[in-house]
Amino acid sequence: MSLKNGIKLKKTMFVVTTKCNIKCDNCNSFINKYIFPISYDRKTLVSDARNLLEFVDSIEELVILGGETFLNRNLDYLLEYLFEGEYSNKVETITISTNGTIIPNIETLKILKKHKEKNTIIISKYFDMCETIVPELKKFDINYVINEQVHGEKMEK
Numbered sequence: 001m002s003l004k005n006g007i008k009l010k011k012t013m014f015v016v017t018t019k020c021n022i023k024c025d026n027c028n029s030f031i032n033k034y035i036f037p038i039s040y041d042r043k044t045l046v047s048d049a050r051n052l053l054e055f056v057d058s059i060e061e062l063v064i065l066g067g068e069t070f071l072n073r074n075l076d077y078l079l080e081y082l083f084e085g086e087y088s089n090k091v092e093t094i095t096i097s098t099n100g101t102i103i104p105n106i107e108t109l110k111i112l113k114k115h116k117e118k119n120t121i122i123i124s125k126y127f128d129m130c131e132t133i134v135p136e137l138k139k140f141d142i143n144y145v146i147n148e149q150v151h152g153e154k155m156e157k
């Protein structure tokens, strides 16, 4: 069976963690149901990305998400691979989904800034704390969008 030719994905999701620091009643990823939530280590992130990109010709939009994406502190390794690895030309744009409450580590901010023309951060605004990340994104001149239409109705911090 050959899957290698002619696969052009418009959009696909890449989960980096099943941990979240917010408990939304209506989480559409059922994050609160995980008994043993995990964040994937750097080796797993990069090898999963490589496996995916080996089998496709192109991805228009790769969405990186969790859980809360920035709880995975290995994100910079994945981003470096996606932006600068051997298949970087296969990914057109990267969207990172976040609840906006966690400040990314400095390495992640630097790599997002370096490739700012290729990525956007989408912040789901559940409550005011969700803009915690905004000053850092502004400081590093990283593109972001605040999504006011959220799917979690009742939250506990």
Ligand code: SF4
Binding pocket: 020, 021, 022, 023, 024, 026, 027, 028, 029, 030, 031, 032, 066, 067, 068, 099, 151, 152
């Ligand atoms: S912040 Fe997002 S991932 Fe976390 S529980 Fe709420 S909807 Fe789910």
